Amino acid sequence: xxxxxxxxxxxxxxxxxxFPLIWMVITSVKPQFELFRIPPTFWxxxxxxxxxxxxxxxxxxxxxxxxxxxxxxxxxxLVVAVATLGAHSLVRFRYPGRxxxxxxxxxxxxxxxVVLILPLYLMMVWLGVANSLLSLVIAYTSFALPYAxxxxxxxxxxxxxxxxxxxxxxxxxxMEAFFDVILPQALPGIISTSLFTxxxxxxxxxxxxxxxxxxxxxxxxxxxxxxxxxxFNIEWSLLMAASVxxxxxxxxIFAVLxxxxxxxxxxxxxxx
Amino acid sequence: xxxxxxxFTRVRKAFGEAVAVKGLDLAIRPxxxxxxLGPSGCGKTTTLRMLAGLEFPTSGEIMIGDRVVNxxxxxxxxxxxxxxxxxxxxxxxxxxxxxxxxxxxGMAKAERATQVARIxxxxxxxxxLDRKPRQLSGGQQQRVALGRAxxxxxKVFLLDEPLSNLDAKLRAHMRAELIELHRTLGRTFVxxxxxxxxxxxxxxxxxxxxxxxLRQFAPPREVYDRPAxxxxxxxxxxxxxxxxxxxxTDGTFSHPAITARFTVTGAPARVVLGVxxxxxxxxxxxxxxTVRVVxxxxxxxxxxxxxxxxxxxxxxxxEASLNPGDAVSFALRAEKLHLFDAESQARLDARAVTLGExx
Numbered sequence: 001x002x003x004x005x006x007x008x009x010x011x012x013x014x015x016x017x018x019f020p021l022i023w024m025v026i027t028s029v030k031p032q033f034e035l036f037r038i039p040p041t042f043w044x045x046x047x048x049x050x051x052x053x054x055x056x057x058x059x060x061x062x063x064x065x066x067x068x069x070x071x072x073x074x075x076x077x078l079v080v081a082v083a084t085l086g087a088h089s090l091v092r093f094r095y096p097g098r099x100x101x102x103x104x105x106x107x108x109x110x111x112x113x114v115v116l117i118l119p120l121y122l123m124m125v126w127l128g129v130a131n132s133l134l135s136l137v138i139a140y141t142s143f144a145l146p147y148a149x150x151x152x153x154x155x156x157x158x159x160x161x162x163x164x165x166x167x168x169x170x171x172x173x174x175m176e177a178f179f180d181v182i183l184p185q186a187l188p189g190i191i192s193t194s195l196f197t198x199x200x201x202x203x204x205x206x207x208x209x210x211x212x213x214x215x216x217x218x219x220x221x222x223x224x225x226x227x228x229x230x231x232f233n234i235e236w237s238l239l240m241a242a243s244v245x246x247x248x249x250x251x252x253i254f255a256v257l258x259x260x261x262x263x264x265x266x267x268x269x270x271x272x
Numbered sequence: 273x274x275x276x277x278x279x280f281t282r283v284r285k286a287f288g289e290a291v292a293v294k295g296l297d298l299a300i301r302p303x304x305x306x307x308x309l310g311p312s313g314c315g316k317t318t319t320l321r322m323l324a325g326l327e328f329p330t331s332g333e334i335m336i337g338d339r340v341v342n343x344x345x346x347x348x349x350x351x352x353x354x355x356x357x358x359x360x361x362x363x364x365x366x367x368x369x370x371x372x373x374x375x376x377x378g379m380a381k382a383e384r385a386t387q388v389a390r391i392x393x394x395x396x397x398x399x400x401l402d403r404k405p406r407q408l409s410g411g412q413q414q415r416v417a418l419g420r421a422x423x424x425x426x427k428v429f430l431l432d433e434p435l436s437n438l439d440a441k442l443r444a445h446m447r448a449e450l451i452e453l454h455r456t457l458g459r460t461f462v463x464x465x466x467x468x469x470x471x472x473x474x475x476x477x478x479x480x481x482x483x484x485x486l487r488q489f490a491p492p493r494e495v496y497d498r499p500a501x502x503x504x505x506x507x508x509x510x511x512x513x514x515x516x517x518x519x520x521t522d523g524t525f526s527h528p529a530i531t532a533r534f535t536v537t538g539a540p541a542r543v544v545l546g547v548x549x550x551x552x553x554x555x556x557x558x559x560x561x562t563v564r565v566v567x568x569x570x571x572x573x574x575x576x577x578x579x580x581x582x583x584x585x586x587x588x589x590x591e592a593s594l595n596p597g598d599a600v601s602f603a604l605r606a607e608k609l610h611l612f613d614a615e616s617q618a619r620l621d622a623r624a625v626t627l628g629e630x631x
Contacts, residue, residue, distance in 0.1 A: 162359035163361065173347070
C-alpha cells in the first residue's frame with residue numbers, strides 16, 4: 001500500500017516535470033492553425049514536420065547549432081584539460097599558498113556574473129577577440145574552470161598517493177605516471193566534469209547575449225531568441241521545434257555518458 | 273646487475289618547520305637485509321622514500337652503489353619498491369601490473385610476456401594474470417606487488433611495511449617467503465617496519481630510529497642483548513625491558529628493592545638499571561616483591577611485580593601458581609643486567625658482580 005502511494009507520488013512528480021517537455025514536442029509537430037485553438041487539443045489532429053523543415057532550411061538555425069557545438073566542445077576540452085592538470089597539481093605538489101590558491105579560485109563565484117560582464121567585454125575588445133566564438137570560449141572557461149577544478153580536486157584526493165609513487169619508481173616520468181595511472185582513475189570525475197561544463201556552455205545565455213552580436217558567431221540560445229522572438233511576434237511553432245532540436249545533443253550525450261557515470265561511481269565499492 | 277650498497281651521509285629532511293630526519297648516517301652493505309625499525313613518526317618511511325627518490329633530502333647525500341642519487345629520478349635508480357597499500361594499478365590486470373616496469377623500460381611485448389610468466393610461476397600467480405587487483409585477496413595482492421618489484425631485478429629492494437595489512441597467519445608465512453627470496457636473489461633489501469618481530473626475524477642488521485635519529489644500527493642479536501640506549505632497550509622485546517631508576521655511588525647501584533655492585537669506570541650518579549623480563553627469576557633470591565597482575569599466555573605467564581615501588585615484569589613458567597597480592601622472592605641474572613646513564617640515556621659499559629637486597 002505504501003509502495004503504491006510512493007509510486008503514485010513519484011510518477012506525479014515525473015509527469016509534472018515532464019509536461020512542458022511533452023507539450024514542447026507536441027507543439028512542434030502541430031500545424032500552425034492548431035496552436036491557439038480553444039479549448040486546446042492535446043494530441044495533434046494532424047502531424048506535420050513543416051516547422052522543422054523551415055527551421056533547418058529557411059533560417060540560420062544550423063549556423064547557430066554549429067556555433068553552439070564548437071563553443072561547447074572547445075570549452076569542455078579546454079576546461080577539462082586545464083582543470084585536470086590543475087587539480088592534480090593542487091592535490092599532489094607542495095608549494096606555498098596552495099590552499100589559498102584553491103580558495104581564491106572560487107572567488108569568481110562571489111561576484112554575480114552581471115558584474116563581470118562589462119570588464120570581461122572590455123578585456124575581449126582589448127584582446128581583439130570581441131564578437132567572436134573565441135571570446136565566449138574564454139568567458140565560459142573563466143566561470144566553468146573554478147567549479148571544474150574543485151570537482152576534480154575532490155576526485156583526485158580520492159586517488160591514493162602511492163599509485164603515482166609506484167609508477168614513478170617503476171620508471172614512469174611524471175607525465176607518464178599522470179597519463180598511465182592518475183587519468184584512468186580520475187575518469188569518472190573527468191566525465192562528470194565534462195558533462196557539467198558542456199551543459200553549462202550549451203545553456204548559457206547572458207554572456208552570449210552581451211559578448212556576441214553577429215549571427216555568424218551566435219550560439220543557439222541567443223540566436224534562436226533573436227531570430228524567433230521579436231517585440232511583435234513570437235514564432236511559437238518554430239521556437240518549439242528549435243527547442244526540441246536543442247535538447248537532442250544533450251539527450252544523446254547523457255545517454256552515452258550516463259553508463260560511465262554510474263559505473264565510475266559504483267566501481268570502488270563493488271567487489272567483482 | 274648485482275646488489276648495490278646504500279649510503280646515507282648526513283641526510284636531513286625537513287617539511288617546513290618539522291624535521292623528519294635529523295642528519296642520518298647509515299651504510300648498508302651490498303646484499304644486506306636491513307630493517308628500519310621505529311615507532312610511527314620516527315622518520316623511517318621518509319628515509320625510505322628519500323632512497324626511492326619520492327622525497328628529496330633537504331641536505332646530505334644518498335648513494336646507491338658508488339653513484340650519488342640525490343638528483344636521479346626514481347625510475348632511474350635501479351630500485352623497486354613494495355608499498356604498504358600495495359599500490360597496484362586498479363585498471364590494469366595482474367599481468368599488466370607486473371609488466372608495467374618493463375614497459376617503461378621499453379622492453380618488447382614478447383619479451384615482457386616471457387618475464388611476466390617467469391615471475392608468475394615463481395610467485396604462483398599464473399592463474400590470476402587476467403584478473404583485476406580488486407578481484408584478489410589481500411595475500412594475492414601482496415604477491416602481485418612483490419612480482420611487480422621483482423620483475424626487473426633491481427639492485428635494491430625497498431619494502432614499506434609490506435606485511436602490515438595481512439592477517440597474522442599469512443604474515444608469518446610471508447616473512448618466511450621474504451627471507452627465502454632475499455637468500456635466492458642476493459639483492460639488497462631495505463625494509464621499513466614498526467613490527468620488531470619482522471625486523472628481528474628477517475634482518476641482517478636493524479636500524480632502530482626514533483624522532484628522526486638513528487638510535488642503533490646492529491645485528492638483531494646485538495640490538496637485543498646490548499641495546500645502545502634506553503630507547504632501544506624499551507622498544508625491542510615484548511614485554512619490554514624493565515627499567516629501574518636508581519642512584520650510583522662507588523660502583524653500587526641502589527634502589528629500594530635492589531642493590532648491585534658493578535665494575536664500571538666513570539658512571540654518573542643517576543643511572544637506570546635495565547633487566548629483561550626473562551632475566552627476572554621468581555622463586556628464590558635476595559630480592560622481595562609483591563605480585564600485582566598475573567597474565568597467563570599459555571606457554572608462559574607474564575607476572576607484573578611491585579618491587580620497592582617500581583613496576584617490574586617477569587616471565588614465569590606456565591605452571592607457576594601466583595596470585596595478586598602474593599609476596600615473592602626473586603633473583604636477577606647478573607650477567608644480563610644493563611646499566612644506562614639516566615641523563616644521556618646511553619648504555620654504560622658495566623658488568624654486575626654481586627647482587628643483594630637493599631636494607
